[in-house]
Amino acid sequence: MLVADNIVKAYATDAGNAPALRGVSLRIAAGEFVCIMGRSGSGKSTLLNILSSLLSPDAGQVRYQGRDLAGLSARERDRLRATDFSMVFQMHHLLPYLTAFENVLTPFLSSLRPVSAEKRRKALDCLARVGLAEKADRLPGRLSGGEQQRVAIARALVTQPRVIFADEPTGSLDGDTGRHIMQILAGLNADGMSVVMVSHEPGYAAMAGRVVEIADGLVKAGA
Amino acid sequence: MNILTIPLRNLRRKLPRTLLMVAVFSIGVASVTALIDLSKAVGESLEAKLSAYGANILVSPKTETLSVGYGGMALGDVSVDIKYLKEDETLAAIKGIHHKDRLSAVAPKFVVLTRVAEVPVGVVGVDFDQERQIKSHWHAAKGSLPGDPSAIVAGFDAAARLGLAPGSTVAVEGREFTVSGVLGSTGSEDDRLLFADLHALQAAAGKENRVHFVEVAALCSGCPIEEITAQLTAGLPDTDVKAMQQVVKSRMMTVDFVKHLALAVSGVILLTACVMIGLSVFSSVNERKNEIGLLRALGFSKVAVFFLMNLEALVLGAASAVVGYCAGFAASGRLMALLNLGDQAAPAFDPVQFGLTFVAVAVLSSLASLPPALAAARIEPSQALVML
Incomplete structure (x- = not known):
């Protein structure tokens, strides 16, 4: 479903170009739960952002369902992120002035068309799935870190994407809360959703179906 | 809920700043409204008063005159x-x-x-x-x-x-x-x-x-x-x-001066208000780069982000237009009384003028927010990733 072929990416720094990925190739099948592991600075987040179309590679190709992401127009890429892909970040990045329920609906707020009753119901279902239905009316500031991350997962679920990209979703959480988040992601995968996650916690990586190890911008194992 | 929810909630979250912006822009709109009403009243008053001092056009039959002089003595023009x-x-x-x-x-x-x-x-x-x-x-x-x-x-x-x-x-x-x-x-x-x-x-x-x-x-x-x-x-x-050019010119000059002065002052006030709106949206864009990056990552298009930032200015402009017009309307009545323009009819609420003011202020605020809104639309998710 998602294929990365010989991906190269470098960042410009004051000291010159710093290579992040040096020819990474990877295949992810539909319904797979893949965990990309590696040390800090190994290039795992860069790979996740390139796979999710947020970042363009300097060289190489990413194909989603046979289509080269580089060949998509900006509009098509926006549409892909609005329908097929969803992101969960380490820092949940909820809009502080919207309630948990409204944050979940954010992907549907891009036009003047009012959000339909069906989408509202779907948003409540997603909040219920992450165990936060009773806190739907709370602002993020009145939720714990784990609850905020669960709202972010509900926001990622509401569009019913094919792939969820999660960049260290447990990184800022304590052990119990982190495990709860991992159980939610595993449950989504069990329902048929592909999950591509970045983590450096071996315990959480063990819950994924496959672990891809990256070091120094290259895949060391699991490709 | 729709895209308007985001700017409205954001403006409500920063209520003191929002109220300050609306107050500043309203003062501008009120000044312009009052100046326009006043200049109109002053112009009409001056015109009525000046007209009372004589005619300004003379209609007479075509005549031929002859300059008569004899023996070095000029006898002046004589009608033939x-x-x-x-x-x-x-x-x-x-x-x-x-x-x-x-x-x-x-x-x-x-x-x-x-x-x-x-x-x-x-x-x-x-x-x-x-x-x-x-x-x-x-x-x-x-x-x-x-x-x-x-x-x-x-x-x-x-x-x-x-x-x-x-x-x-x-x-x-x-x-x-x-x-x-x-x-x-x-x-x-x-x-x-x-x-x-x-x-x-x-x-x-x-x-x-x-x-x-x-x-x-x-x-x-x-x-x-x-x-x-x-x-x-x-x-x-x-x-x-x-x-009678002299009379006409002096009347026109007086009336025009009042009008031009009002227009110039109005222009300066509106320009200042527009710059303030633009700066406010610029600062909002800078503060909300993370948010914009997140929205782009959630699938918001560049047009949607542009529209979002523009809507915020539009809401500020619309609120200021309503408050400013009402304040200016009330102030013009008081000023007319203070300036002894009581002989002129008291300003009457004109829905067309109100509508035009509303649209003009909304369009101006929207135009003022164009540069920051364009800057917001240019933010790529990858740029925001550094912060995310």
């Missing part, structure tokens, strides 16, 4: 032939022009030179109703202004020279007139003349339906005097139509 205008045709033509609603008075004149008690004097036949409109400074020092065709009024100096007082009789062209009053001194040629009813004087002189010239007072606030003059010339081909 004295011509008359036909009263009915001339007045009908004047009152039939396109800008007839801009004419405040049409005052025909018929002049007779005669002798009263062997003293030469000029007698001018006038339509007293029209004459009083262009000579609001006329007042009777003795007696009253004429009320019937057999009455005559004497200028201040003429009465003294001829020994006339109310009740005296004067024979002009064989017809006897009774002096009804003596004008107070005007400091003009009116002081040396007698004024009789136009039609009575025409009948006495045997020149019915004849006038020597017609004075026209035009209201020129917002209308070019040249156009009125051109329309009169077209309607009266055998006449000379002269705009």
Whole structure:
């Protein structure tokens, strides 16, 4: 479903170009739960952002369902992120002035068309799935870190994407809360959703179906 | 819920800043509204007052003059032939022009030179109703202004020279007139003349339906005097139509100055308000780069992000337009009273003007937010990733 072929990416720094990925190739099948592991600075987040179309590679190709992401127009890429892909970040990045329920609906707020009753119901279902239905009316500031991350997962679920990209979703959480988040992601995968996650916690990586190890911008194992 | 929810909630979250911005922009809108209302009232007031001091267009028959000199002595210009205008045709033509609603008075004149008690004097036949409109400074020092065709009024100096007082009789062209009053001194040629009813004087002189010239007072606030003059010339081909440029220019200059001053001040105020709105949205974009990056990552298009930032300015502008217009409207009424413009009608709420103000302010605020909104739309998710 998602294929990365010989991906190269470098960042410009004051000291010159710093290579992040040096020819990474990877295949992810539909319904797979893949965990990309590696040390800090190994290039795992860069790979996740390139796979999710947020970042363009300097060289190489990413194909989603046979289509080269580089060949998509900006509009098509926006549409892909609005329908097929969803992101969960380490820092949940909820809009502080919207309630948990409204944050979940954010992907549907891009036009003047009012959000339909069906989408509202779907948003409540997603909040219920992450165990936060009773806190739907709370602002993020009145939720714990784990609850905020669960709202972010509900926001990622509401569009019913094919792939969820999660960049260290447990990184800022304590052990119990982190495990709860991992159980939610595993449950989504069990329902048929592909999950591509970045983590450096071996315990959480063990819950994924496959672990891809990256070091120094290259895949060391699991490709 | 729709895209409006995001800017509205964001503005509510930063309520003190939002209220401050609305207050500042409202002051600008209120100042402009009040200035426009005031300049309109001042212009109309000035125009009405200036028009009361005389006519500004002179319609007279075409005449040929000859400069006469002999033996080194200049005898001045002599009219070759004295011509008359036909009263009915001339007045009908004047009152039939396109800008007839801009004419405040049409005052025909018929002049007779005669002798009263062997003293030469000029007698001018006038339509007293029209004459009083262009000579609001006329007042009777003795007696009253004429009320019937057999009455005559004497200028201040003429009465003294001829020994006339109310009740005296004067024979002009064989017809006897009774002096009804003596004008107070005007400091003009009116002081040396007698004024009789136009039609009575025409009948006495045997020149019915004849006038020597017609004075026209035009209201020129917002209308070019040249156009009125051109329309009169077209309607009266055998006449000379002269705009009294000095009078007209000074009136137009006064009215234009007030208008231009109001426009210039309004422009500066609005420009300042627009810059403030633009800066506010710029600061909002800088503060919310993470948020914009997140929205882009969630699938918001560049157009949606642009629209979002623009909507925020639009909401600020719309709120300011309503508050500012109401405040300006109220202030203009108070200022008119303070500036003794009470003779002008109190400003009435005009829904069209309100609508235009609302749309203009909303469009201006939207335009002011264009640069920051474009900057927001250019933020790529990858740029925001550094912060995410």
